[in-house]
Each structure stands twice: as structure tokens, then as C-alpha cells.
Amino acid sequence: MDLASRLDALLPLWGICAWDASLPLRETRAPAPCPLPPAACLVAAFPYRLPEACYPGRNLSRYAVPPDYHRIVGARLAAAGAALAERFPGAAFPWFCDNSPLPEVALAEQAGLGRRGCHHLLITERFGSWVFLGTLASSLPAAELRLALGRPAPGPLPDPCENCAAGDRVPPCRRACPAGALEAGGFRRERCLSFLSQRKGDLDSRTALLLRRAGTVWGCDLCQEACPRGRAAELAPLPEFTAGLRPRLEPDCLDPASLTGRAYAWRGRAVLERNLSALEPRSTPRQPADQKNSAGDKISADAPEPIDKEPPSPV
Numbered sequence: 516m517d518l519a520s521r522l523d524a525l526l527p528l529w530g531i532c533a534w535d536a537s538l539p540l541r542e543t544r545a546p547a548p549c550p551l552p553p554a555a556c557l558v559a560a561f562p563y564r565l566p567e568a569c570y571p572g573r574n575l576s577r578y579a580v581p582p583d584y585h586r587i588v589g590a591r592l593a594a595a596g597a598a599l600a601e602r603f604p605g606a607a608f609p610w611f612c613d614n615s616p617l618p619e620v621a622l623a624e625q626a627g628l629g630r631r632g633c634h635h636l637l638i639t640e641r642f643g644s645w646v647f648l649g650t651l652a653s654s655l656p657a658a659e660l661r662l663a664l665g666r667p668a669p670g671p672l673p674d675p676c677e678n679c680a681a682g683d684r685v686p687p688c689r690r691a692c693p694a695g696a697l698e699a700g701g702f703r704r705e706r707c708l709s710f711l712s713q714r715k716g717d718l719d720s721r722t723a724l725l726l727r728r729a730g731t732v733w734g735c736d737l738c739q740e741a742c743p744r745g746r747a748a749e750l751a752p753l754p755e756f757t758a759g760l761r762p763r764l765e766p767d768c769l770d771p772a773s774l775t776g777r778a779y780a781w782r783g784r785a786v787l788e789r790n791l792s793a794l795e796p797r798s799t800p801r802q803p804a805d806q807k808n809s810a811g812d813k814i815s816a817d818a819p820e821p822i823d824k825e826p827p828s829p830v
């Protein structure tokens with residue numbers, strides 16, 4: 516099997532770009548020594564979305580349902596790096612997956628894997644945005660790698676958001692975001708439930724309410740679910756992402772053995788306990804059925820608790 520075919524077998528979607536826009540490797544936490552300087556980057560995307568029947572009772576983002584993707588992606592990248600090193604003795608190909616400040620989405624765009632969508636995630640033609648990204652640094656220039664691997668420089672890709680963001684229409688991803696994190700001007704990470712569910716410390720009441728409404732303990736998929744590119748995506752997960760699925764986190768699954776090897780464990784047990792309790796109904800005393808509010812309206816004991824403040828409009 517030639518080298519490009521070996522890479523195809525390990526990396527479902529991959530491309531090459533120059534290193535220019537990236538950061539010095541000394542600023543990263545590489546898992547392997549980096550006797551470089553890097554001249555190019557091989558970027559790979561790993562699809563993970565499964566049929567919906569695989570997610571019964573899900574309260575975790577889809578990416579966190581299989582075993583920790585860092586290990587799976589890392590093993591494939593390491594094997595691809597070894598295959599490259601065989602062909603190019605003396606060169607090193609250290610891999611990265613969320614363990615460096617490399618701008619992975621920007622590099623994936625340059626490598627021709629897709630374009631960033633309005634929801635701030637990479638959209639690939641085949642797999643939508645349901646992909647993990649990983650990178651291999653290379654001391655060989657992009658032109659040399661492309662020649663050896665028969666992979667020409669990518670041409671410009673069409674804007675995936677062109678149709679649904681045209682004119683004055685509010686795109687589906689922005690309409691679906693409950694937190695106002697997607698604005699016309701860009702992505703507001705500090706509002707995003709995916710970011711907030713992973714942040715340590717106390718939850719403010721608004722974030723707790725949003726998590727509860729979204730029914731999520733970890734992460735948020737709402738913008739991706741609403742995206743037509745995501746809905747039409749091919750379901751072609753790697754086999755490693757189809758076993759050991761845990762779509763639902765329960766309070767009795769927080770012991771060290773249960774948390775080992777799960778992507779949602781990296782911030783520790785306390786964050787998960789906090790998020791789980793945000794999903795529980797408030798423990799305040801129920802109101803009598805005939806109690807009236809200040810406007811004189813009857814309050815049902817089963818009515819949802821009042822909302823302090825509506826989430827800001829996403830537009």
C-alpha cells in the first residue's frame with residue numbers, strides 16, 4: 516500500500532497546508548519531541564456522529580458520548596506520523612489534538628478540509644461540523660509533502676453559509692442558540708453553553724437555567740443540530756467511536772473508574788456534580804395551588820419557576 520493510501524486508511528479526511536499562520540511549536544505541549552522547525556502542517560478531520568438511536572436519554576454533547584476522542588484521534592495521528600517517518604527518515608511528525616494553541620479550524624480551512632460556519636465550527640462537505648480535528652507538524656515544506664503524497668494544493672471552497680445567511684434572514688444556527696452566543700458580528704465564547712458547562716466555579720442562575728432548558732450536563736449541540744449542513748451530514752463514524760457509548764451521565768457515575776477515559780471528565784468531578792444539580796428541579800417549597808401572584812393571577816404548583824431574565828437575543 517502506498518503512503519497516501521495508508522494515510523487515507525487512518526485519516527478519513529486530511530489535507531496539507533503551510534505552517535505560516537501557526538505558532539512556534541515551543542509554545543505547545545507536544546506529546547512527542549519536536550526537532551523541527553515546522554514548515555508544514557497535515558490537518559485531519561475525524562467524523563464521530565452516530566445514528567440518533569445511539570443516543571437514548573442523552574444529556575451529553577454527542578462528541579462526549581464515545582470514549583475520550585483524544586486517545587482515539589491521537590492513536591491514528593501517531594500511526595500516520597510513523598508512516599510518514601518511514602517514508603521520510605530523519606523527519607519528525609509530532610501530533611496535536613486540543614493540546615496546543617494551534618488554530619486548528621484556520622489550519623483546516625487552509626488545508627482545504629472545509630470552511631468555518633456562522634456557528635464558528637468547521638463545516639466539511641461530507642461530515643458537516645461533526646468532526647474532531649487533529650494536526651501533524653512537519654519539517655518538510657508543504658510542496659514537498661503534496662508532491663510525495665499526490666495531494667495538490669486545494670482551491671477555494673464555497674461558503675457553506677451562503678444560502679441560509681443570505682439577505683436579512685437569521686440563520687438557523689443563530690436562531691437555535693439559546694444563549695445569544697452567535698451574533699451577526701461573531702461568536703461570543705463567554706456566552707456559549709459548551710464553554711460555560713466546562714468552566715469551573717459556581718454557575719450563575721441564568722446559565723443554570725439555560726443548561727436545564729437545554730437538558731445538557733456537558734456541551735451543547737443545538738446550533739449544529741439546526742444547521743442544514745449538519746443535518747445532511749454523512750454518518751460515517753470511525754469504529755472506535757461506536758463502542759463504549761455512554762449518552763447519559765447520572766449522579767452515580769462519577770466515581771474515578773467511571774470517569775476514566777471520558778472526555779467530559781477533564782474538568783473534574785465537581786463541575787459535573789454542579790451541572791447535574793442544575794438539571795434537577797429546584798428544591799424550593801412548592802406553592803399552594805390557589806396562591807396568587809402580585810398581578811392577581813392564579814399560580815399553579817406545577818408551573819415552571821419564573822425566569823429572572825430572558826437570554827439576550829442572538830441577533
Ligand code: SF4
Pocket residue numbers: 634691692693694695696697706707708709734735736737738739
Ligand atoms: S454550542 Fe449551544 S450555546 Fe454554544 S453557540 Fe452553539 S447553540 Fe449556542
Ligand code: SF4
Pocket residue numbers: 632633634635675676677679680686687688689741742743744745
Ligand atoms: S445554519 Fe446556515 S449559517 Fe449557520 S452554520 Fe449552518 S450553514 Fe452556516
